[in-house]
Amino acid sequence: MSCVEAGAIDAVCSVLAVNDTKMLLVALDAIDNILKLGQKECMDYLSFVDECDGLTSIESLQEHESDEVYQKAVQIIETYFGADDAAEDENLAPEANGNTFSFGVPQKQVDGAENPANGFQTCPQPFGQTTFNFTAV
Numbered sequence: 001m002s003c004v005e006a007g008a009i010d011a012v013c014s015v016l017a018v019n020d021t022k023m024l025l026v027a028l029d030a031i032d033n034i035l036k037l038g039q040k041e042c043m044d045y046l047s048f049v050d051e052c053d054g055l056t057s058i059e060s061l062q063e064h065e066s067d068e069v070y071q072k073a074v075q076i077i078e079t080y081f082g083a084d085d086a087a088e089d090e091n092l093a094p095e096a097n098g099n100t101f102s103f104g105v106p107q108k109q110v111d112g113a114e115n116p117a118n119g120f121q122t123c124p125q126p127f128g129q130t131t132f133n134f135t136a137v
Helices: 008-015 021-040 045-051 054-063 067-081 085-092
Strands: 095-097 100-104 107-110 113-116 131-135
Touching (some): 008 021, 008 054, 021 067, 045 054
Antiparallel strands (some): 107 113
């Protein structure tokens, strides 16, 4: 059983409510390392952080009095959760083709192989899909 399966993310995210700068930096470093490992191992630890309101807590730390805490919070949000809302909104628009609408994340080609838009290694997708197609009735 991994530490994530044992509830480590929830425990670390609960520390984000403490107002001690050193504790916050340790907790943010722990979250950063867990998310980094999740990317490397193709595990969706981002949803664990989001489910325990960790993302909300990290976002609120962008207003912390310590510049170090602010910088670390911004780095985590930009690295793992994306900071460019305009780019995300662009991807949400469906691609219409007659009565069929496709939703998905655009893929980019690198040396002839498909890679995710964020440039990280390709992780297996559930059901082998990265898009969803709907037909208008």
